[in-house]
Amino acid sequence: MAEQKLIIEGGRRLEGEIAVQGAKNSVLPLLAAAVLCKGTAVLHNCPRLSDADAALRILNCLDCKCSREMSTVTVNAERMTSNEVSTQLMREMRSSIFFLGAILGRTGYCKWSMPGGCELGPRPIDLHLGALMKMGVDIKEEHGFMHCTTPKGIHGAKISLAFPSVGATENIILAAVTAKGETEIHNAAREPEIVDLSNFLNKCGARIKGAGSGAIVIEGVKELTGAEHSVIPDRIVTATYMCCAGITRGELVLSKTSYRDMSAVFPIFEQMGCSVYTYGEDCIYINARKSMKAPGKIITHVHPGFPTDAQPLFMAMTATLPGTTVFVENIFENRFRHASELNRLGARIGAEGRVAFVEGVGHLSGAEVEATDLRGGAALVTAGLAAEGVTRIGKIFHIDRGYENIEDVLRSVGASIKRN
Ligand code: EPZ
Numbered sequence: 001m002a003e004q005k006l007i008i009e010g011g012r013r014l015e016g017e018i019a020v021q022g023a024k025n026s027v028l029p030l031l032a033a034a035v036l037c038k039g040t041a042v043l044h045n046c047p048r049l050s051d052a053d054a055a056l057r058i059l060n061c062l063d064c065k066c067s068r069e070m071s072t073v074t075v076n077a078e079r080m081t082s083n084e085v086s087t088q089l090m091r092e093m094r095s096s097i098f099f100l101g102a103i104l105g106r107t108g109y110c111k112w113s114m115p116g117g118c119e120l121g122p123r124p125i126d127l128h129l130g131a132l133m134k135m136g137v138d139i140k141e142e143h144g145f146m147h148c149t150t151p152k153g154i155h156g157a158k159i160s161l162a163f164p165s166v167g168a169t170e171n172i173i174l175a176a177v178t179a180k181g182e183t184e185i186h187n188a189a190r191e192p193e194i195v196d197l198s199n200f201l202n203k204c205g206a207r208i209k210g211a212g213s214g215a216i217v218i219e220g221v222k223e224l225t226g227a228e229h230s231v232i233p234d235r236i237v238t239a240t241y242m243c244c245a246g247i248t249r250g251e252l253v254l255s256k257t258s259y260r261d262m263s264a265v266f267p268i269f270e271q272m273g274c275s276v277y278t279y280g281e282d283c284i285y286i287n288a289r290k291s292m293k294a295p296g297k298i299i300t301h302v303h304p305g306f307p308t309d310a311q312p313l314f315m316a317m318t319a320t321l322p323g324t325t326v327f328v329e330n331i332f333e334n335r336f337r338h339a340s341e342l343n344r345l346g347a348r349i350g351a352e353g354r355v356a357f358v359e360g361v362g363h364l365s366g367a368e369v370e371a372t373d374l375r376g377g378a379a380l381v382t383a384g385l386a387a388e389g390v391t392r393i394g395k396i397f398h399i400d401r402g403y404e405n406i407e408d409v410l411r412s413v414g415a416s417i418k419r420n
Helices: 024-036 050-063 086-091 095-108 126-134 167-178 194-204 234-248 267-269 308-318 338-344 374-386 406-411
Strands: 006-009 013-020 038-044 065-069 072-077 109-112 140-142 145-150 158-160 183-184 207-209 215-219 225-230 251-255 275-279 285-286 297-299 325-327 348-352 355-359 369-371 390-394 415-417
Touching: 006 050, 006 348, 024 038, 024 050, 024 072, 024 095, 024 194, 024 234, 050 065, 050 072, 050 086, 072 355, 086 095, 086 109, 086 275, 095 109, 095 126, 095 145, 095 167, 126 140, 126 158, 126 167, 145 215, 167 183, 167 194, 167 215, 194 207, 194 225, 234 285, 234 308, 234 374, 234 415, 267 275, 297 348, 308 325, 308 355, 308 374, 338 348, 338 369, 338 374, 374 390, 374 415, 406 415
Parallel strands: 013 251, 038 225, 158 183, 297 325, 369 390
Antiparallel strands: 006 390, 006 415, 038 072, 065 072, 109 145, 140 145, 183 215, 207 215, 251 285, 275 285, 325 355, 348 355
């Protein structure tokens, strides 16, 4: 089958309303958590994404019964027998590593393939493994696999993370909820997706306190039931569509979202000259009609700081703002790969290590480009919406990992975009 591309005719202002999808980075750990449930987990607001499908394939591989009805996914792990996941499945999605904690919590054994790197750099898992070993997990690395056993069962431990890793925090929680005794996580990641995971697990009978803060305490319980839960909205997808409004000087309402977790992003939109209002429980209004200017600097931090996942989108948006914007990427060591593709669209970006300089240009012009990773691909879509002429984006499988029906969503608010 010929490679799919997104074809965008730029220059059209976005106007209208977008209902934001459920959060990819919440639904993935929630699906892993379902492995621990001796009952049925019903998850609403699950976006249709290739990463979510990959997680469901892993659950099927573990003999969990999964079904999807529109945006509701049901998982029953009652009769889960296998604890082996095929290498191909494990390697398909690097972030599936938190299935390790869930499978160990449920069965006490897991053979997991050493994760490959990914487009953002080596992505080590030393913090995950160090913590699991403190909890009684023996890990033997052999022929590219980690053979994880728990000879004396998983027990609670006091864990201080050298870096507040999101995935490591989630893995520890998943291993700790049915462990013997109490687990403390210090310097835990504070991302909203961790709060969502904790809320779901507590509905299933877990005893987790402090999620969202840097100190999380989990008291192990004997077993977990199932529960019904709604996945939180995707704050990065929200920021993406806000950047699409900004770069086309349009105005959008984003509904079914949550602005509470976006406090580091709003001030940047306002510094650039956008009007941003929040109203009701879950709506954001952005108007970018006014003249805009470069925000000066954007520095990524762990939550609640400016999210690294929004960095590529803002880099696209600042490409046509008068002035210079300095980006400092503190989370990943190789997260500027989209810069060279944006330069093919006429942007003027210099990137060196963890720092990039964007010098605003009068306009972008359409070209053939390729997505380098999930958010880098979304950045090319954002830029293509404003570029004069036609932009054709290849390797859009990266984008489909995290954006549900991106072309239908953007077309619904006035973009000229199609998938061939
Ligand atoms: C999660 O990745 C997200 N993925 C990422 O979103 C997000 O960018 C990242 O958190 C940071 O917010 C999911 O939730 C599925 P980390 P994760 O562990 O857990 C280093 C997207 O676009 N590190 O917080 O892998 C690591 O190398 C994706 O949706 C270690 O050194 O992120 C990186 O530099 C991209 N050792 C930093 O920490 C470890 O054991 C942040 O990684 C683990 C991580």
